[in-house]
Amino acid sequence: xxxxxxxxxxxxxxxxxxxxxxxxxxxxxxxxxxxxxxxxxxxxxxxxxxxxxxxxxxxxxxxxxxxxxxxxxxxxxxxxxxxxxxxxxxxxxxxxxxxxxxxxxxxxxxxxxxxxxxxxxxxxxxxxxxxxxxxxxxxxxxxxxxxxxxxxxxxxxxxxxxxxxxxxxxxxxxxxxxxxxxxxxxxxxxxxxxxxxxxxxxxxxxxxx
Numbered sequence: 001x002x003x004x005x006x007x008x009x010x011x012x013x014x015x016x017x018x019x020x021x022x023x024x025x026x027x028x029x030x031x032x033x034x035x036x037x038x039x040x041x042x043x044x045x046x047x048x049x050x051x052x053x054x055x056x057x058x059x060x061x062x063x064x065x066x067x068x069x070x071x072x073x074x075x076x077x078x079x080x081x082x083x084x085x086x087x088x089x090x091x092x093x094x095x096x097x098x099x100x101x102x103x104x105x106x107x108x109x110x111x112x113x114x115x116x117x118x119x120x121x122x123x124x125x126x127x128x129x130x131x132x133x134x135x136x137x138x139x140x141x142x143x144x145x146x147x148x149x150x151x152x153x154x155x156x157x158x159x160x161x162x163x164x165x166x167x168x169x170x171x172x173x174x175x176x177x178x179x180x181x182x183x184x185x186x187x188x189x190x191x192x193x194x195x196x197x198x199x200x201x202x203x204x205x206x207x208x209x
Contacts, residue, residue, distance in 0.1 A: 018204075035156070
């Protein structure tokens with residue numbers, strides 16, 4: 001059976017969640033090399049002054065800086081969890097559904113994680129539970145440059161994804177900054193709540209790639 005091959009990102013932008021919410025068979029790519037400046041360790045949210053990037057600091061190992069994604073360790077000497085949670089609260093505390101999901105999201109920023117993969121996996125499972133959909137569990141066992149599956153690994157790089165505002169909804173600071181497309185799934189969840197899944201099920205990825 002052909003799967004949709006996806007990168008496991010930090011929460012993941014909206015485009016990542018379209019095939020997930022459509023309950024397509026998902027295969028997480030975990031055997032590739034970690035790349036800097038991707039959604040693996042970055043999340044983009046809509047803050048008071050516009051788009052804000054939240055980045056998880058990682059420990060870079062090896063003389064050439066190359067390491068497998070599943071082996072990447074988080075640099076927890078930096079207070080990133082506290083900073084990210086404060087940023088999320090500041091940006092979304094006035095959104096319609098932040099208080100509804102707050103108690104479920106907060107523990108992600110209170111429990112220390114050593115592995116970036118483990119943290120991203122827990123974030124994905126938590127969000128899936130809040131969306132009331134089945135969390136994908138299958139992962140790759142080897143890396144294939146030319147995969148036989150529906151390959152959406154390029155979604156990990158923000159530069160390859162269009163920023164056209166196809167899926168529009170009311171954002172907290174849209175009156176001030178205008179609408180910002182394809183932010184973290186948390187932006188859509190906090191603003192639209194239970195409407196998130198039906199909205200994503202009605203979308204096509206061809207508008208984002």
